[in-house]
Amino acid sequence: MNYFISVICLLLLSTYSKAQYLDEMSVKLHQPADLKKDVYLVQNTLEKxxxxxxxxxxxxDLDHKFDSLRMTIKQPLTSISLYVKLLSVISYIGDGHLTINIDYSKFTASDIAFLKKPTLQHPIYQFNYRVIAHRLFISENLSVDSTIAKGTEILSINDVPAxxxxxxxxxxxxxxxxxxxYKEFLMNGGLFAERYRFLYPKREPLNFKLSSNKGTQQITLNAxxxxxxDSSSVALPPHTAYKLLTADSSIAYLKLQTFFNGANYEGYHGIFADIQKRKLKTLIIDLRGNTGGEIGWASSIYSxxxxxxxxxxxxxxxxSRQKLLYDNPKIRDWVKKASKLNYPIVTPDTSIFKGKIYVLINGGSFSASSLLAANMRNLKNVTFVGEETGGSKNVWTAGIIKNMTLPTSKLSLAYGNMPAYFGDITNIDGRGLMPDVSISYxxxxxxxxxxLEMDWVLKDIAR
Known part of the structure; x- marks a missing residue:
């Protein structure tokens, strides 16, 4: 998912235009009864x-949240307004693959042309933000006030504590x-500003209370x-980076940026064949910021x-032996069907690496990336360095992601319907994989x- 594109597009949706799909999402009002039907459809689809x-x-509790949401729909609303309301319910389910989206495939030429025009933007976008341990900092100053330094802490916005x-x-x-x-990772990738605008959509002046080495100060930002x-400015992330880190070429570094590799990607065999040929003893696998992709590529690394x-x-x-899971009739039905299939198995490759492995992880290690990390936890030669993965270490619901367009709002409901279990399924605690060595910035x-993760690893290797 390209969060940069979604942030740019969504921040413009509240502005009136001649654009077709954008108008339908951000200007057109829908009747309460019709919007409630969309909510019922989301609830019923997920239940099934x-x-x-x-x-x-x-x-x-989930029924109560859906009921409460419907009770708030008392007057005509735009699709974007329903989008925000649904997000507030969906988040409590605890399924990172379950999302409500704007359907970008429906953007017309008029929509794209409008998105490229200069627009009056919400004041919240004059900074880039960094969330660290429940504190909020300015990571980049985009405002006209150049005296505000990067690293300045935001204590409050409009008197609401950070x-x-x-x-x-x-x-x-x-x-x-x-x-x-994972939520912190996404906030730092642009969702802090986007979600703030959803909660406070009016482009009125924002009052910031800041703290820096100059002391405390108050500033006001206007739209x-x-x-x-501009679509031409968006660069897709690289698939993989492989290099030798030291002068004696004894340490291999493998950065797996994504598992969305595409059909023409040649795979990883050449990399591990080179590692084997050089008889390297240490491998660093970097999964930081890898939000997942195709499971086949993740399992390929494991091979x-x-x-x-x-x-x-x-x-x-x-x-089927786990009462915690098997009491669920949906799980029983899935197990009954899955047991008839040839269950996927990972076969060792000819270029196996048996040396010391360090795996770098953070909140951006999600989906197929967190699944790979969870499986690597079973290996005795692996040390995890960083922070808790964004994806669960025991279970997620994904497989083939389904998409359904809601009839009235035209929002897209995306969800997985295949449960994937790994790790300790007797104790599903809803947390990611914890590192052996925790790193804080x-x-x-x-x-x-x-x-800091690489610094720690290199020092540990040198011991």
Whole structure:
């Protein structure tokens, strides 16, 4: 998912235009009865197709949230308004693959042309933000006031304390279980500003209370004119980076940026064949910021690290022995069907690496990336360095992601319907994989572009 594009597009949706789909989403009002039908459709679809719907929230509590949402729809609303309301319910389910989206495929030529025009933008976009341990900092100053330094702490916005804002906005971002590092990762990628604008859509002046080495100060930011979105400026992330880190070429570094590799990607065999040829003893695998992709590529990496055939998921027979799961009729039905299939197994590659492995993880390690990390936890030669992964270490619901357009609002509901279990399924706690060595950053570390995980690993290797 390209969050940069979504941030740019969504920040413009509240402005009136001649654009077609944007008008339908941000200007056209829909009747309460029709909007409630969309909400019922979301609820009923998830009840029928999401096998882990009540893993982290009870049916009673989730029903109450949907009922409460419908009760708030008392007058005509735009699709964007319903979008915000649905986000606030969806986040409590604890399924990071379950999202409500704007359907960008419906953008017309008029929509794209409008998005590229200069537009009056919300004041919140005059800074880029960094959330660290429930504190909020300015990571980049885009305002006309150049005296505000990077690293300045934001104590409050319009008298709302920063910590309270972070808590409020987190309820509009989906994540696995009770995990918070994935939400923080997304906030730092642009969703803090986007979600703030959803909660406070009026482009009125914002009063910031700031703290820096100059002391405490109050500033006011007004809406500002800025050029719109230019698709030519968006660069896709690289698939993979492989290099030798030291002068004696004894340490291999493998950065797996994404598992959305595409059909023409040649794979990882050449990399591990080179590592084997050089007889390297140490490998650093960097999964930071890898939000997932195709499971086949994640399991392919695993094939270079194991010496016996291994299942990437828990077998249906194993799941059927877990009362915690098997009491769920949806899980029983899924296990019954899955047991008839050839369950996927990872076969060792010819270029197996048996040396010391360090795996770098953070809140951006999600979905297929967190699944790979969870499986690597079973290996004895691996040390995890960083922070809790954004994806669950035990279970998620994904497989083939389905998309459904809601009839009235035209919002897109995206959800997985295949439960994937790994790790300790007897104790599903809703957290990500915890590192062996926990790394914490300060705002000064970020601004200095330090890589504390790599620093620790290189020092550990040198011991």
């Amino acid at each position: 197709e999401n096998p882990n719907l009540y893993l982290y929230i009870s049916k009673k 910590a309270k804002l972070i808590d409020s906005l987190s309820h509009y971002i989906t994540s696995d279980g009770y995990n918070t590092t 500002f004119q800025k050029p719109g979105y 270079f690290l194991i010496d016996t055939p291994t299942y990437f998921y828990k077998l249906p027979a194993e799941i 300060t705002i000064e570390d970020y601004l200095a572009n330090k890589d």
